[in-house]
Amino acid sequence: MTVLAVTALVLAGFALFALGAALGHRAARRQLEHTTGAGGPRAAHTAAAPLRAGLTPDTARRTVRRLRPLLGTPAVALTGPESVLAWDGTGAHHRDELLVQLDDLGRLRTIAPDCDVNGCPLHWAVLVPLRVDGVTVGALAVFAAAGSTALVRAAGEAARGLTAELELAELDRLRADVREAEMRALRAQISPHFVYNSLASIASFVRTDPERARELIQQFAEFTRYSFRRDGDFTTLAEELRSIEQYLELARARFGRRLRVTLRIAPEVLPVTLPFLSLQPLVENALKHGLEESVERGTVTITAEDEGTEARVVIEDNGVGMDPEHLRAVLRGTAGPSAGIGLSNVDRRLRRVYGDDHGLVVETGIGAGTRVTVRIPKFRAGVQAPPPRRPP
Amino acid sequence: MNQTYGVAGVTAVVLATVLVGALGLRVSRTTSDFHVASRTVAPHLNATAVSGEYLSAASFLGVAGLVLAQGAGMLWFPVGYTAGFLVLLVFVAAPLRRSGAYTLPDFAEARLESRAVRRTAGVLVVGIGWLYLLPQLRGAGLTLRLLTGVPGWLGGLVVAAVVTAAVAAGGMRSVTLVQAFHYWLKLAALLVPAAFLLLAWRADHAPVPAWDERPVFHRATTVRVDRPLTLTVREPVRVTASGIVDGVAAHGGSLNLAEGRHRIGAPATLRFPAGARVPLSDRSPRRTTPSEGAEAPPSSGETHSLYATYGLVLATFLGTMGLPHVVVRFYTNPDGRAARRTTVIVLGLLGAFYVLVPLYGVLGRLYAPDLLLTGDTDAAVLVLPQRLVGGVTGDLLGALVAGGACAAFLSTASGLTLSVAGVLAQDVLPALGVRHVRLAALPAVAVPAAAGAVAGDLPAADAVGLAFAVSASSFCPLLVLGIWWRGLTAPGALAGLVLGGGSALAAVTLTLAGGARSGWPHTLLAWPAVWSVPLGFAAMVLTSLATRDRVPPGTAATLARLHRPEPGPNPPEEPVRGGRTSAGRRS
Numbered sequence: 001m002t003v004l005a006v007t008a009l010v011l012a013g014f015a016l017f018a019l020g021a022a023l024g025h026r027a028a029r030r031q032l033e034h035t036t037g038a039g040g041p042r043a044a045h046t047a048a049a050p051l052r053a054g055l056t057p058d059t060a061r062r063t064v065r066r067l068r069p070l071l072g073t074p075a076v077a078l079t080g081p082e083s084v085l086a087w088d089g090t091g092a093h094h095r096d097e098l099l100v101q102l103d104d105l106g107r108l109r110t111i112a113p114d115c116d117v118n119g120c121p122l123h124w125a126v127l128v129p130l131r132v133d134g135v136t137v138g139a140l141a142v143f144a145a146a147g148s149t150a151l152v153r154a155a156g157e158a159a160r161g162l163t164a165e166l167e168l169a170e171l172d173r174l175r176a177d178v179r180e181a182e183m184r185a186l187r188a189q190i191s192p193h194f195v196y197n198s199l200a201s202i203a204s205f206v207r208t209d210p211e212r213a214r215e216l217i218q219q220f221a222e223f224t225r226y227s228f229r230r231d232g233d234f235t236t237l238a239e240e241l242r243s244i245e246q247y248l249e250l251a252r253a254r255f256g257r258r259l260r261v262t263l264r265i266a267p268e269v270l271p272v273t274l275p276f277l278s279l280q281p282l283v284e285n286a287l288k289h290g291l292e293e294s295v296e297r298g299t300v301t302i303t304a305e306d307e308g309t310e311a312r313v314v315i316e317d318n319g320v321g322m323d324p325e326h327l328r329a330v331l332r333g334t335a336g337p338s339a340g341i342g343l344s345n346v347d348r349r350l351r352r353v354y355g356d357d358h359g360l361v362v363e364t365g366i367g368a369g370t371r372v373t374v375r376i377p378k379f380r381a382g383v384q385a386p387p388p389r390r391p392p
Numbered sequence: 393m394n395q396t397y398g399v400a401g402v403t404a405v406v407l408a409t410v411l412v413g414a415l416g417l418r419v420s421r422t423t424s425d426f427h428v429a430s431r432t433v434a435p436h437l438n439a440t441a442v443s444g445e446y447l448s449a450a451s452f453l454g455v456a457g458l459v460l461a462q463g464a465g466m467l468w469f470p471v472g473y474t475a476g477f478l479v480l481l482v483f484v485a486a487p488l489r490r491s492g493a494y495t496l497p498d499f500a501e502a503r504l505e506s507r508a509v510r511r512t513a514g515v516l517v518v519g520i521g522w523l524y525l526l527p528q529l530r531g532a533g534l535t536l537r538l539l540t541g542v543p544g545w546l547g548g549l550v551v552a553a554v555v556t557a558a559v560a561a562g563g564m565r566s567v568t569l570v571q572a573f574h575y576w577l578k579l580a581a582l583l584v585p586a587a588f589l590l591l592a593w594r595a596d597h598a599p600v601p602a603w604d605e606r607p608v609f610h611r612a613t614t615v616r617v618d619r620p621l622t623l624t625v626r627e628p629v630r631v632t633a634s635g636i637v638d639g640v641a642a643h644g645g646s647l648n649l650a651e652g653r654h655r656i657g658a659p660a661t662l663r664f665p666a667g668a669r670v671p672l673s674d675r676s677p678r679r680t681t682p683s684e685g686a687e688a689p690p691s692s693g694e695t696h697s698l699y700a701t702y703g704l705v706l707a708t709f710l711g712t713m714g715l716p717h718v719v720v721r722f723y724t725n726p727d728g729r730a731a732r733r734t735t736v737i738v739l740g741l742l743g744a745f746y747v748l749v750p751l752y753g754v755l756g757r758l759y760a761p762d763l764l765l766t767g768d769t770d771a772a773v774l775v776l777p778q779r780l781v782g783g784v785t786g787d788l789l790g791a792l793v794a795g796g797a798c799a800a801f802l803s804t805a806s807g808l809t810l811s812v813a814g815v816l817a818q819d820v821l822p823a824l825g826v827r828h829v830r831l832a833a834l835p836a837v838a839v840p841a842a843a844g845a846v847a848g849d850l851p852a853a854d855a856v857g858l859a860f861a862v863s864a865s866s867f868c869p870l871l872v873l874g875i876w877w878r879g880l881t882a883p884g885a886l887a888g889l890v891l892g893g894g895s896a897l898a899a900v901t902l903t904l905a906g907g908a909r910s911g912w913p914h915t916l917l918a919w920p921a922v923w924s925v926p927l928g929f930a931a932m933v934l935t936s937l938a939t940r941d942r943v944p945p946g947t948a949a950t951l952a953r954l955h956r957p958e959p960g961p962n963p964p965e966e967p968v969r970g971g972r973t974s975a976g977r978r979s
Contacts (some may be wrong), residue, residue, distance in 0.1 A: 236726075238431075238432055238726065267431065267432060267568065268433065268567065268568055268723075268724050270726070271432060271723060271724065271726050271727075273492060306567065307829060308814040309495070309814040309818050310829075378494035378498075378723060379493055379494040379495070379498040379502070381502060381505070384953070385492075
C-alpha cells in the first residue's frame, strides 16, 4: 500500500515538474521580451518581428501585445486598410470609431475620441499609416489619456519599425513569387526537337505498321500528359521512370536497334520524391550525346541505388562526351542559349530544392562518354509528391 | 553440438545472404522490362522483409530461453512483440507513410516544423538503436561461443565488424530481398527442427514439464562449467565431478553434494543423474522477476511480477512503432494503403513465427535444464536438436538452427546499424564532419559493442525490452499525438521526448549498469514503461496546452495530408482527348 502511495507521489512529482518546467519556460520568455524591450529601436524591431510573416489578424495581435508595454499607453491597435486587426489594452469600444478614421488616411494624424463610457481613459489618439511601396496597407493607432509630442514621435518610430518588417515581408513574398515563376519557367520543357522527331518517326510507321504507329501515339499522349500536368512541383521516382519509359519507347521508334538501354533500379527507392521532370532531361541528354552525334551503337544505363538516407541515380552513356570546360559553361548558363538547357535547368532546380550540395555531378571528357549522378534525399521538409495515380 | 556442422550452417547463411544481395544487383533489364523495373515493392514482399528484419536474436533465442527459465508468464514477450504491430497498424502505419518521412526525426520535422525537435528525436533514435544492438551482438557472441568455443566478447566483435563492413561497403543493395529471405530462413530453421523435436518428444512418452517447482534433469546430464559459479542445493544429490568443487579437486569420481551452497571452480564438469532436481545457480537470469516462489519472497513476489508484466505489455505494445529499423522499412511502401496492408501481413507472419518459439522453451525446460546452471538459457534453441534427436540428423538440424540464429542477428543488426548510421550522419554528427552513412556505421556499431563488454549479463529478450520501453515513452507519444491531435506544439513534443524518453533512457542505463539490485527501486528501473509512458504523454499534452499559441502554422495542412486516403484501386481514367475533337472542329 505504502509502495503504491510512493509511486503515486513520484508520478505526481514528475507531472508537477513538467508543468513547472513549461510554466518556467514561458515566464522566462516573457521576461526576456521585457528586458530586451527596454526602449530603443532594437526593442521596436523585436516587437515588430511577427509582422515579418505579413499583416494578418494573428501577427497583428502578437505585435500589439509586444508593442504596448514599449509605448506604455493604455491601448494600441493595428489595422488593415479596412478593418481593425488587433486591439491590445482597454477601450475596445472605440473600434468602430477607429474604423471610420481609416477611410481617408493620408498621413499621421491625431484624433480626440469623445467617449461617454465612464472611466474610459482614452481621450487622445495618434494614427500612423503604414505604407509599403506607396500603398497604405494599414495603420498603427496609439491611444492615451492626453496627447504629447513624445508619444507622437514614439508612435512614428514604432510605425517605421513595423513598416520595415512589412517591407521585408513583401520582399519575401516577391522572392517566393520569383522562385515560383522560375520553377514554372524551368518545369516541363519537352524540347520542340523531341516533339518534331517523335511525330516524324510515328509518321513513318503509319503506312508500314499502323498498329505500331497507334501504340506510339498512345505513348506520346501519355508522355505529354505527364509533362504538362499541373498538380505540384514534385513526383515520385516511379512515376518519373514511367515517363522515361514512354520517352525511350518513342526514341526507339527513331533509332531502332542502335539504342540499347540498361536499367538497374533498386525497388526500395521508387517511392522517393523528387522534382518533377528532373531525370527525363538527363536521359534526353544522354541520348543526344550517345546517339545523335555518332553512328555507333549507343548504350544508356540508368541506375538507382539505395544509399540509406538518400537515393543515388546515375545516368550514363557511352557517347561522344563533352569538353569539361564547355560543360562548366553550360552549368553556369554562359554557354549561349542553344547549349544543353536541360542540364543547367535540372541542376538549378535540384540546388533550389535540396541545397547546393545536391547539384548534378557530371563526369565526362571528349570521347569518353558522360556520367551524370544525382543524389536525392529521401525526405526533405516541404518536398511532397501529389497522391499517386494508380497505373492503368 | 558438433562444431563442424554448426560452423557450416553459419557459413552457408552468410554466403547465401551475400549471394541474394548480389543477385538483386546483377539483374539488369532492358527497356522491354521497364514495367518490372519501375514496379514498387509489393506489400507481401515488404511485409516479409519487415518481419525478417524485426525477428532478432531476442526473438529467435531469447524468448525460448525466458520460457525455459521462468515459465508461461514469459509468453507476454512474443505476444507483445506481435501486438506492437497491431497498435502500429491502427494508429500509425498509413499516416506515417503519407507524411513522406523516412526516419523518425523526419516525421518530427514534417509535423512540428522544428529543428530542435528533430535533433532531439535523432538523439533518441540513436539511443534506442544502440540499446537494441546490444543484445543482438550478445546473441551473436553466444551463438559463436557455442559453435566454436571462442569467448563471447570476441564473437560479438566479429559480428560487429562484419556488419560494419557490410554497411560501409554499401551492402544495402537489394536489401528487401535479403531481409525477406532471412524471414523464411528463420521460420524454416524453427519449423523443421520443431517437427523432429515433437516426434522425439512423443517417442519419449510426451512428458510434461513442471512449472511450479524446480525442474528436474530428465536424463542423466553432463554440465560443463566455463566460469566459476555457486550452486544452492535443496535436496542432496550425488554427482560425478571433475574439476574443483568446494576448493577440493575432483577427478571424475562420484561426489555427494549436500544441502547448502557449493562453489564450483572453472573449468569443471558435473554429471547429474536422471531425476535429480536442478540446483539454484547464481548465474540464472536474474532481472525478470521470477515466478517461482522458491527464489522470490512470497509476499512481494506477486505484486512485482504483476507490475513487471504491465511494464512489459506497455513497452512492447507501444514501443514497436518507434523502432528505427521498422519505421525505415515502411518508406518502401508506395502509399498509406500499402503500408496498412503490409502491417496486416506482418502480423500474420510474426504470429506464425512466435507460435513455434515457446515450444522450444517448454522442451528446453524438459531436456536442457542444465542451462539454468550456466545461465546460458538463451542457448536453448541451439542445443535442443542435439539433445533430443542426436546423431547426424541432430547435427544437421543443429546447423539449420545455428544458421537461423545467424540470420536473426545479422538481419536485425545490419538494419539497425544502417538506420542508426543514417540518423548519426544526418542529425547528430554533421558538426564533426561525418556526413556520410558509410562513415557513420562505425560509431553506430562500436558503441554498443563496447557497452556490451562493460554491461552486466542480461537475457537477450530482456535487454530488447529495455529498448522497447524507451521507444514507447518517447516516440509513441510523439507519433500518436502528432498524428491524432491538432494541439501538439514543438515545445510540447520536446518536453515529452526529453521527460518520457530521457527518464526511460536513464532508468534503462541504470539497470544495465547494475544500479539497483533488488526491491521496488530495481523493479521500477527495470520496467520503466509503466510510469515513463504516462509521463511522456502528460508532459507532451500539458506543455502543448501551456504553449497553445505556438501550434505550427502548417498543422492543418499536414494533418489533412496524413489522413487523406489515397484514390481507390481503380480511379476513373481521364478520357484521352484525341483526334475526334479536332476532327469535329475541322468540319
